[in-house]
Amino acid sequence: MEFSISKETFTKALQKIQGIVEKRNTMPILSNALIEASNGLLHITATDLEVGMKSSYPVTIAKEGKITVAAKKIYEIIKELSDEEITFSTKENDWIEIHCGKAHFNIVGLSPDEFPYFPKVNDNIFVNLSNNFLSEMIEKTSYAICTDESKFNLNGIFIKAASEEGRNVIRMVATDGHRLSVTNKEFEGAISNELSKGVIFPKKGIYELKKIAEEESGDIMMGFMDNSAVIKKDNTVIVMRLIDGEFPDYTKVIPANNDKKVTVSREALLHSLRRMAILSSEKFKGIKLDVRSGSIEISSSNPELGDAREEQEVLYDGTPLSVRFNARYLIDVLTVLRDDQVELDLRDELSPIIMKPIAKDDFMSVIMPMRL
Numbered sequence: 001m002e003f004s005i006s007k008e009t010f011t012k013a014l015q016k017i018q019g020i021v022e023k024r025n026t027m028p029i030l031s032n033a034l035i036e037a038s039n040g041l042l043h044i045t046a047t048d049l050e051v052g053m054k055s056s057y058p059v060t061i062a063k064e065g066k067i068t069v070a071a072k073k074i075y076e077i078i079k080e081l082s083d084e085e086i087t088f089s090t091k092e093n094d095w096i097e098i099h100c101g102k103a104h105f106n107i108v109g110l111s112p113d114e115f116p117y118f119p120k121v122n123d124n125i126f127v128n129l130s131n132n133f134l135s136e137m138i139e140k141t142s143y144a145i146c147t148d149e150s151k152f153n154l155n156g157i158f159i160k161a162a163s164e165e166g167r168n169v170i171r172m173v174a175t176d177g178h179r180l181s182v183t184n185k186e187f188e189g190a191i192s193n194e195l196s197k198g199v200i201f202p203k204k205g206i207y208e209l210k211k212i213a214e215e216e217s218g219d220i221m222m223g224f225m226d227n228s229a230v231i232k233k234d235n236t237v238i239v240m241r242l243i244d245g246e247f248p249d250y251t252k253v254i255p256a257n258n259d260k261k262v263t264v265s266r267e268a269l270l271h272s273l274r275r276m277a278i279l280s281s282e283k284f285k286g287i288k289l290d291v292r293s294g295s296i297e298i299s300s301s302n303p304e305l306g307d308a309r310e311e312q313e314v315l316y317d318g319t320p321l322s323v324r325f326n327a328r329y330l331i332d333v334l335t336v337l338r339d340d341q342v343e344l345d346l347r348d349e350l351s352p353i354i355m356k357p358i359a360k361d362d363f364m365s366v367i368m369p370m371r372l
Helices: 007-016 071-080 131-142 194-195 203-215 267-279 327-338
Strands: 002-005 032-038 041-047 051-058 059-064 064-071 086-090 095-100 104-109 127-130 156-164 165-176 179-186 199-202 218-226 228-233 234-241 259-264 286-294 296-304 305-312 321-326 343-347 353-358 363-367
Touching: 002 007, 007 041, 007 051, 007 071, 007 086, 032 059, 032 071, 051 203, 051 296, 064 071, 064 127, 071 104, 127 131, 131 156, 131 165, 131 179, 131 203, 131 218, 179 327, 194 199, 199 203, 199 234, 203 218, 203 228, 203 234, 203 327, 234 267, 259 305, 267 286, 267 296, 267 305, 267 327, 267 343, 321 327, 327 353, 327 363
Parallel strands: none
Antiparallel strands: 002 059, 002 086, 032 041, 032 064, 041 051, 051 234, 086 095, 095 104, 127 218, 156 165, 156 199, 165 179, 179 363, 218 228, 228 234, 259 343, 286 296, 286 321, 296 305, 343 353, 353 363
């Protein structure tokens, strides 16, 4: 195999797969990328058997062929080469030769025969979604994904579509047992069987999807085949194995009787919480909210460091109430919202809080309280 490619294109192609490549060397081939030159295109593939990515780029091919090479090492090499055309060729016994300007590398590859199969994708299975639409929905839910590997059915985002009042709505949900985030948006297009039942996208696949959604403008195509989700954008295809498990009925944890509604400036509350959280620690991570008519006092107390309090003006005229929450959970929600005003729905010191933007029903976060 032999081909020529610009440094910029090669660097971009190799950078894209770095998040996929298996860091833990369970199988040496999984830390490699498959590089294949055929029909005027360079195909670069990486997989960890759960999430796979394949991207294609036009190149000048002198001789077709394929090889696998250590993905991290080849990226480091290409990134440091001069801004000249790169010549990449294979020799006997799976060795690889790279020329660029006066630089010359000989590196060891592995036979492409060992590389896992990447499925062929049928173009008829897709629904089109805007990249901004997906990026925003993932941002508003991914912070609540569970990191406890034993709770495998919570290690991702639950995605479901339904027809509500004559419009198609797609909903994303994530929870780690202490907090829940739900966001939904209207979309055009058919609802597939998989989306109507609901599917769980794995955490790693979600982050790769978010990355390509944030790259450049353009629609993202989403489809399903063989218990996997297929994502396609421009020259890149991602195939991720769906989490095989039942997502809990999240509607049961959304409190129905939170009648104490507090309206507050998102920006002011966020900065106040960040200041109060400075004194919190792993052992003393709670902050206290004292809600009174017209104001909310946020305070934190840590016997090892000291205490702090701050007052913010709010719209509220109900009975006084004191509640305690993990500061990090509240900050995470306020960070992903873009609205000027947020609503805090409370009931008593033992009930979860609902946080959502004012006069919108496209996002909601539920956070469990800490005991006072």
